[in-house]
Amino acid sequence: MADKHRIRFEPVDIEMDVEEDETILDAAFRQGVHLMHGCREGQCSACKSYVLDGEIDMDRYSTFALNDAEAADGYVLLCRSHAYSDCEIELLNFDEGELLNGIPIQQVRTTVTAIEPMTRDIVSLRLAAPGYEFKPGQYADLTIPGTDEHRSFSMATTMSTPGELEFLIKKYPGGKFSGLLDGGLAVGDEIDLTGPYGSFTLKEGHVLPVVCIGGGAGMAPILSLLRSMSETGVRRPVRFYYGARTAEDLFYLDEIAALGATLPDFEFVACLSAVDSATTGVQLGNVTDVVGRREPSIAKCETYLCGPPPMVDAALAFLQANQVPLDQIFYDKFTSPAHQ
Structure with missing residues (x-):
């Protein structure tokens, strides 16, 4: 059995145990402590924290998420961190209301109920998952059948259809999971x-306008948020910018329009990067360029990002340049072997 150590989190005054052979983030999931996180692969920096005291080593991670200078100063990524002594850690990004109120991680055996192509490279996978609970915008790990490997995908549905899940999955050449589709x-x-994971959720009591920026299979968690806002009567203004190459890459337009009609102040903007000026009803250019042209008050909005890593990186750089506070930015950035 691995040695066990005590972790204390500041400034929230929460303590928990962690074994040396598990990451601090996994230990938190196991004990119902809902720390901020994103990719869980050392790629996104959502779980970046500061070690006040104790001995921690990290598994391999991306220096884009934690650069060498930060690591030398004592910053760590909790999804890559193993404790080898009792530790005191300062959380840099947390939601005090959710720390001890997150939905517990569940392991469920699901059954495929439908597989439907949505575009040339995005497929809707529907599963029956009895008893599974999650919050709109979260994601889960799906095990590749016959292996111990998994891939992470966001739910596009809400708990209004209990036990029924939809995932929107982009197919990649040679993809171990997407190839099965x-x-x-x-x-x-x-x-x-296994899930749910992620902090890509609407926060209760918040009133700022919402700007969603998505691309590719990043449609899924945003669709989940829109479905939830429609079901719960959210009154906040919402703008949804979706980036694609051509009109053939757009999908669920009728459902988005129907959901938007139930919201008091909603606009969907399709942003196409590989079309000419003759195309009508869309905005031309990369999605972040379109947002820059149309959202001069972006610093006064909450922003939700999900899509291919290059799109999310570009959006984060844009938001930083426009001085959007970090606590108004929520994102999931999944990495696949095709991106790594």
Whole structure:
């Protein structure tokens, strides 16, 4: 059995145990402590924290998430961190209302109920998952059948359809999971699911306008948020900017329009990067360029980002340049072998 140590988090006055062979973030999940996190792979910096005292070593991580100078100064990524003594850690990014109120991590065996192409490279995968609970905007790990590997995907649904989940999955050449969507999976097959993860959720009591920036399969958590806002009668202004290459890469337009009609102040903006000026009804250019042209008061909004890592990185740089406070930015940035 691995040695066990005590972790104390400041400034929230929470303590928990962690074993040396598990990351601090995984230990928190196990004990119902909902720390801020994103990719859980050392790629996004959402769980960046500061070591006040104690001995911590980290697994491999991206220097884009934590640069060498930060690591030398004592900053760590909790999803990569192993404790080798009792430690005191300062949380830099946390939601005090959710720290001890997150939904516990669950392991569920699901059954495939539908596989439907949405575009040339995005597929809707529907699963029956009895008893599974999550918050709109969160994601889960789906195990690749026949292996111990998993891939992370956001739920596009809400708890209004209990036990019924939808995932929007982008197909990559040679993708171990996405490749199964072309005949390797069938209705009735079983897939193990672990989750929910992520902090890409609407915060109760917040009143700022919402700006969603998505691309590719990043449609899923934003669609979940929109469905939730429609179901719960949220009154906040909402703008949804979705980036794609061509009009053939757009999907769920009718549902987005229907959801928008139930919200008091909603606008959907399709941003196409590979079309000419003759195309009508869309904005031309990369999604962040379009947001820059249309959202002069972005610093007074809450922003939700999800899509391919280059899009999320560009959006984060744009938001930083426009002085959007960090506590108004929420994002999930998944990495696949195609991106790494």
